[in-house]
Amino acid sequence: MQSKLDQPLALGYCNVGRVLEVGAGVEGFALGERVVSNGKHAEAVVVRKPLRPHPEGVDDESAAFTVLGAIALQGIRLIQPTLVRRWWSPAWALSGSWPCRS
Numbered sequence: 001m002q003s004k005l006d007q008p009l010a011l012g013y014c015n016v017g018r019v020l021e022v023g024a025g026v027e028g029f030a031l032g033e034r035v036v037s038n039g040k041h042a043e044a045v046v047v048r049k050p051l052r053p054h055p056e057g058v059d060d061e062s063a064a065f066t067v068l069g070a071i072a073l074q075g076i077r078l079i080q081p082t083l084v085r086r087w088w089s090p091a092w093a094l095s096g097s098w099p100c101r102s
Helices: 066-079 090-095
Strands: 015-018 034-037
Touching: 034 066
Parallel strands: none
Antiparallel strands: 015 034
């Protein structure tokens, strides 16, 4: 582990910038368009497809959190939250544990 700390390391995975080139067969993005993507921090990155177009009126610093927000939302989707159901059982009523959550 200590030897890894002495080596150069590209940190991060959120970038904001403008489209410099559009590859063959890529649709929906134009040269110069502002985008947010999940690639390494660098002056220029190659990504398969930007995560999202960068909305006008949102500064670059704030837009960089788009990827982090997407990761957090995916975590919530994976745990599949549901609404709490409340139901009553006579046995639980005797134990003083009602109403109960399931």
